[in-house]
Amino acid sequence: MDIEAEGKTDGGGEAVRARRFLPSVQGRFRSILMGVGFFVLIPYALIVLYWLPFVRPVSTLMLADLAFFRGYDRQWVELDDISPNVVKAVMMSEDGQFCAHNGVDWGQLRGVVQDALDGEATRGASTITMQTAKNLFLWNGRSFLRKTLELPLALFANTLWSKRRTMEIYLNIAEWGPGLYGIEAAARHYFKVPAAKLSLRQATLLAVSLPNPVLRKASKPTRNMTRLVPVIERRARASGDYITCIYN
Known part of the structure; x- marks a missing residue:
């Protein structure tokens, strides 16, 4: 019991x-x-905050440089103080349909997915809006997770920001070398001129260095960069119909 x-x-x-x-x-x-x-x-709240024209966002790479006590060089400039040569060259090099899409170039993205399914080498399909979202809130490197987070951020940013604001933020946070961010710092570092005075050739060299700014230096172009420059220059000169969202 x-x-x-x-x-x-x-x-x-x-x-x-x-x-x-x-x-x-x-x-x-x-x-x-x-x-x-x-x-x-948090990133969605920050996108709302960054809509304000007087706010000057920083990227995750810039924050990482601060966290590791490396520091960085970035001098914010308004879009009106950046040479149109830069906007034309960057758009023609990075995202020719920037003014037409809603933040994501679905046609390009479908092509990349199909190439991956077919086992072929994939090409980049990130728009300037997507790159801006990635630079502001995510990390470098290819991964399905990052791309999954990047797409809705780009769509939301495109809904809230004007194309001019997106381009202004992008050009002020893009990496152009170790610890070197933004078009003003890049122009002064590589060509000793302000961003407003960049020639088409200088702007194009900076644009074609963007995919790999650590290895590609605008002032010392590689053979591949030299090959790309005249192509991007030609497109930039004929870009009038493509840049109407920036210059009406």
Whole structure:
């Protein structure tokens, strides 16, 4: 009788502990989900903040440089103080349909997905809007997770920001070398002139260095860069119909 009663007592204790443990696990899981959700939503709040013309955003790479005490060089300039040669060259090099798409070039993206499914080498399909979202909130390197986060951010930014604002932010946070960010710092570093005075050739050299600014230096173009420059220059000169969202 005593043993049976003791067994009942122990069983009851285990049931109580189980009932206490389950809410504890559920509470932790709920807290983790809330924390993840909070960090996922932060970029969207910042996109709203960055709509304000007097706000000067910084990129994740710039923040990383600060975190590791490396520092960086960035001098913010308004879009009106950047040579149109830069806008034309960058648009023709990075995103020729910038004025036409909604932040994502779905045609290019479908082509990349199809190439991947066919086992072929994929090409870049990131628009300037997508690159801006990535630079502001995400990380470098190719991954499905990053691209999944990047797409809705680009769509939301395109909905809220004007094309001029997107281009202004992009040109002021783009990396042009280790610790070197923004077109003004790049122009002065490589060509000793302000961004407003860049020639088409100088602007094109800066534009074709963007895909790999650590290895490509605008002032010392590689053979591949030299090959690309006349192509981008030719497109830039004929870009009138493509840049109407920037210069009406």
